[in-house]
Amino acid sequence: MPRIAATARDGEWSDPDCPVARTLDLVGDRWSLLVIRDAMDGARSFTEFQRRTGIARNILTDRLRKLTAHGFVAQRTAPSGRRREYVLTDAGRDLFPVIVTLRQWGERHAFAPGETHSVLVDQHGEPVPDVSPTGGDGSLLTPDTTQVRKVGS
Amino acid sequence: MPRIAATARDGEWSDPDCPVARTLDLVGDRWSLLVIRDAMDGARSFTEFQRRTGIARNILTDRLRKLTAHGFVAQRTAPSGRRREYVLTDAGRDLFPVIVTLRQWGERHAFAPGETHSVLVDQHGEPVPDVSPTGGDGSLLTPDTTQVRKVGS
DNA sequence: CCCGAAGAGTTGCGTATTGAAACCATCATG
């Protein structure tokens, strides 16, 4: 029985060859991506994250610590004074496409017709268009028109 | 077309207005997205999912049940005979952009330079280009050039 | 018809993670 799983907390990847699995080893839990979402939306302080997500404070402590350890956020002294604040790193900001696609899936499938929800808009107040993978020629890609090439092949 | 009618845990959304939160209520756990990933990559049977992910069998039972209940996969009789198989629904297939962006983040940030990993390629064997949100005018969008418009405002 | 193997779970049980609430420490202000 081939045991693939070895859990990321031991310093091991659960499936070392797969980038999807590695990313989920880092942020694939109930709260991490919501913390990232709020950081992208301007949250900086422990209390602000707690207020927005409603996460338990001990779990938030743990998540902020892990997100910091894994390089998604960094803790720095606020410009205004001597309080510390959490800010996204480049790697954390680079999760933007993940957050946006999660949001857009939710908009399409997790709301009844007519049910209201928050909307992501650009500088001009225009809703952000759907994000979808395309080939080099601009054609839309789907699970059926793509495949995973394993490392050894 | 099956709208995701039900229940994250006890029938309530953890943050009813936010599409990101709703999506994570449904698939924001350690395993669901990996099961979806493998379904996109051709897995159909309980045993095949178990072999690919390494997930514990009782947990896999639970996840397949929840993914079915929430309309990501459906169970149908295999065309070849009388065995049942799990197939992605349209809603499940529509998570493709999420899986791809998670994969691409991992490729950029979770591998050391030179470390090998599996690659997603199109029909011609070409790697899938980076997916990123753009505005209506084609400009790249970032957390700094977008904002969430709340329902009431 | 009987046996065995494979698929798909189910059950029991022990460990790990999570969550709610209370508790603590530091600063700033009145």
Add this chain to the structure above:
DNA sequence: CATGATGGTTTCAATACGCAACTCTTCGGG
């Protein structure tokens, strides 16, 4: 110096998870 805000830590019960053993059904031979 009392009060409140920030940023946690501690405690402890409730879930979730992983492992292994067991069940049930469906073939496929012999």
